[in-house]
Amino acid sequence: xxxxxxxxxxxxxxxxxxxxxxxxxxxxxxxxxxxxxxxxxxxxxxxxxxxxxxxxxxxxxxxxxxxxxxxxxxxxxxxxxxxxxxxxxxxxxxxxxxxxxxxxxxxxxxxxxxxxxxxxxxxxxxxxxxxxxxxxxxxxxxxxxxxxxxxxxxxxxxxxxxxxxxxxxxxxxxxxxxxxxxxxxxxxxxxxxxxxxxxxxxxxxxxxxxxxxxxxxxxxxxxxxxxxxxxxxxxxxxxxxxxxxxxxxxxxxxxxx
Amino acid sequence: xxxxxxxxxxxxxxxxxxxxxxxxxxxxxxxxxxxxxxxxxxxxxxxxxxxxxxxxxxxxxxxxxxxxxxxxxxxxxxxxxxxxxxxxxxxxxxxxxxxxxxxxxxxxxxxxxxxxxxxxxxxxxxxxxxxxxxxxxxxxxxxxxxxxxxxxxxxxxxxxxxxxxxxxxxxxxxxxxxxxxxxxxxxxxxxxxxxxxxxxxxxxxxxxxxxxxxxxxxxxxxxxxxxxxxxxxxxxxxxxxxxxxxxxxxxxxxxxxxxxxxxxxxxxxxxxxxxxxxxxxxxxxxxxxxxxxxxxxxxxxxxxxxxxxxxxxxxxxxxxxxxx
Ligand SMILES: Nc1ncnc2c1ncn2[C@@H]1O[C@H](COP(=O)(O)OP(=O)(O)OP(=O)(O)O)[C@@H](O)[C@H]1O
Ligand SMILES: [Mg+2]
Numbered sequence: 001x002x003x004x005x006x007x008x009x010x011x012x013x014x015x016x017x018x019x020x021x022x023x024x025x026x027x028x029x030x031x032x033x034x035x036x037x038x039x040x041x042x043x044x045x046x047x048x049x050x051x052x053x054x055x056x057x058x059x060x061x062x063x064x065x066x067x068x069x070x071x072x073x074x075x076x077x078x079x080x081x082x083x084x085x086x087x088x089x090x091x092x093x094x095x096x097x098x099x100x101x102x103x104x105x106x107x108x109x110x111x112x113x114x115x116x117x118x119x120x121x122x123x124x125x126x127x128x129x130x131x132x133x134x135x136x137x138x139x140x141x142x143x144x145x146x147x148x149x150x151x152x153x154x155x156x157x158x159x160x161x162x163x164x165x166x167x168x169x170x171x172x173x174x175x176x177x178x179x180x181x182x183x184x185x186x187x188x189x190x191x192x193x194x195x196x197x198x199x200x201x202x203x204x205x206x207x208x209x210x211x212x213x214x215x216x217x218x219x220x221x222x223x224x225x226x227x228x229x230x231x232x233x234x235x236x237x238x239x240x241x242x243x244x245x246x247x248x249x250x251x252x253x254x255x256x257x
Numbered sequence: 258x259x260x261x262x263x264x265x266x267x268x269x270x271x272x273x274x275x276x277x278x279x280x281x282x283x284x285x286x287x288x289x290x291x292x293x294x295x296x297x298x299x300x301x302x303x304x305x306x307x308x309x310x311x312x313x314x315x316x317x318x319x320x321x322x323x324x325x326x327x328x329x330x331x332x333x334x335x336x337x338x339x340x341x342x343x344x345x346x347x348x349x350x351x352x353x354x355x356x357x358x359x360x361x362x363x364x365x366x367x368x369x370x371x372x373x374x375x376x377x378x379x380x381x382x383x384x385x386x387x388x389x390x391x392x393x394x395x396x397x398x399x400x401x402x403x404x405x406x407x408x409x410x411x412x413x414x415x416x417x418x419x420x421x422x423x424x425x426x427x428x429x430x431x432x433x434x435x436x437x438x439x440x441x442x443x444x445x446x447x448x449x450x451x452x453x454x455x456x457x458x459x460x461x462x463x464x465x466x467x468x469x470x471x472x473x474x475x476x477x478x479x480x481x482x483x484x485x486x487x488x489x490x491x492x493x494x495x496x497x498x499x500x501x502x503x504x505x506x507x508x509x510x511x512x513x514x515x516x517x518x519x520x521x522x523x524x525x526x527x528x529x530x531x532x533x534x535x536x537x538x539x540x541x542x543x544x545x546x547x548x549x550x551x552x553x554x555x556x557x558x559x560x561x562x563x564x565x566x567x568x569x570x571x572x573x574x575x576x577x578x579x580x581x
Contacts, residue, residue, distance in 0.1 A: 001370075002370030003370075004372075005367055005370050005371055005372040005375075006367060006368065006370055008367060008372065008373075009363065009364050009366070009367020009368060010367070010368075012363075012364070012367075013353075013356070013360075013364055016356065016360065017355060017356075020355060086350055086353075086354070087348060087350025087351075088350055088351070088352070088353060090311075090316050090346055091346065091350075091351050091352075091365070092368070093314075093315075093316055094314060094316075094339060094342070094343060094344055095339065095368040095369055096336050096337070096339035096340045096369060096370075097336070097368060097369065097370055098336050102368060246318075249315070249316065249317060249318040250318045251271075251272075252269075252271055252308075252311075252317050254316050254317075255311070255316070255346075
């Protein structure tokens with residue numbers, strides 16, 4: 001019940017702020033729409049040059065995934081830095097629920113809102129370009145959700161770092177490109193990347209969408225691997241975040257200074 | 258009375274980022290707070306009040322010593338202990354400026370695991386009590402500093418914790434709103450049996466609200482005493498002495514050397530000396546100075562003293578303060 005109330009409060013806050021900052025939200029939507037369109041019209045030629053159409057599809061799925069991943073990954077770190085700057089971070093730390101739970105509920109809220117926006121965008125882009133992908137939501141959404149767990153883990157790691165150093169903007173910008181590489185490079189080219197967070201999931205989603213697979217057509221081993229990978233990154237993320245919090249409390253870094 | 262907060266020998270040092278200079282903010286501070294008590298935490302700028310409060314909240318970890326809230330070690334059982342504490346921290350950023358008054362109340366309650374329904378009645382009550390009802394749907398961003406501070410306190414009260422910590426609640430507010438806030442706090446103290454720690458520079462706040470006061474200076478406790486005792490103690494040693502005639506230059510000098518904090522004013526036929534004696538015996542030294550030149554003492558009166566003067570005596574005078 002407490003969890004539910006926490007989720008409710010933070011979901012509401014995310015939603016209210018998104019609504020109140022409608023211009024920002026719209027600008028973001030527009031940016032992604034343009035990126036999608038660019039992908040649709042085949043400006044990006046990455047990966048296997050077997051066929052043009054497959055290439056375009058590959059790019060679109062990758063771009064959608066990249067943007068979703070990027071926003072989710074930066075989210076907690078960005079949230080922490082903003083709270084620290086506004087001076088509300090300490091007040092969050094007065095919650096007996098723990099900041100990690102607050103952040104987890106926020107990211108769940110944020111991700112849901114973004115997922116909805118992304119689906120709308122994808123449809124808009126498909127409509128404009130006349131290129132249709134099989135979104136296959138019954139299969140992709142479970143995989144996506146599992147994959148997101150690892151991304152949330154990475155997000156917690158970044159947030160931990162953010163509590164200590166506060167200036168992470170530059171770091172995040174560089175990270176954005178690392179992320180892009182991770183999302184776009186096919187696993188067949190670099191199989192060891194399966195051990196990195198979320199790469200395996202991206203690969204699976206791409207396969208499902210392009211080959212129009214159903215959930216049962218995916219080998220169980222793949223799911224098992226994805227689950228373990230996600231859990232490890234998630235737990236590692238929480239651990240790093242917790243250690244950083246402790247350090248911040250020792251050094252008095254939670255407040256403004 | 259039962260203890261709800263136990264602070265034992267806490268220390269805190271900061272290392273400055275740039276210069277690597279080590280600052281001792283809190284040095285071996287110990288005190289207890291009893292259930293239902295209103296404690297004033299006083300001290301000049303940089304004394305270590307905020308650091309002490311943050312350590313009690315677990316926002317800052319003490320380098321040494323221990324803090325227990327309701328028997329829970331804040332270091333080991335932080336989240337459990339936080340169920341018993343809420344706080345309004347220093348400065349004016351205890352709220353979300355982009356949410357409305359009501360949204361802030363509801364959001365922070367949500368962060369403590371309460372639903373909007375759970376707090377509905379209490380939100381209404383607080384909005385009325387703090388006279389924020391007509392502003393409930395306005396963004397905090399547009400409120401005056403005083404309103405924001407009132408809301409921050411309302412948010413802390415909504416948490417329904419036994420202990421509330423208020424760090425400089427009236428800082429930067431004009432006289433009127435600070436008076437209003439004081440009246441609200443007075444009402445809360447009277448109506449609800451909460452344990453409150455208030456750090457403040459605002460002496461009337463302490464004098465009117467607090468049962469007990471702790472004065473810290475340079476990170477150590479210099480006084481821990483009931484407010485009424487403190488006033489009484491100083492009252493018995495504060496004198497106003499009327500002299501027939503003026504003081505000679507030599508007498509003035511002697512006075513300043515022996516009693517640097519005394520003040521005097523007078524005309525050609527009369528002088529009034531106001532003085533706080535550290536020890537009762539000092540009165541003999543004082544009289545020796547007058548006697549030496551045959552100055553006539555016309556009357557001696559005990560003067561009333563307010564908390565501001567007591568504070569100045571203890572902290573600014575930097576005199577050794579020994580409890581009688
Ligand atoms: N995060 C920090 N990093 C470094 N030094 C700090 C930090 N916080 C406080 N200090 C220093 O520690 C000392 C005590 O500060 P503190 O804020 O506890 O005092 P205070 O009694 O609350 O003062 P004020 O009346 O100005 O609010 C000061 O010298 C201050 O400069
Ligand atoms: Mg302070």
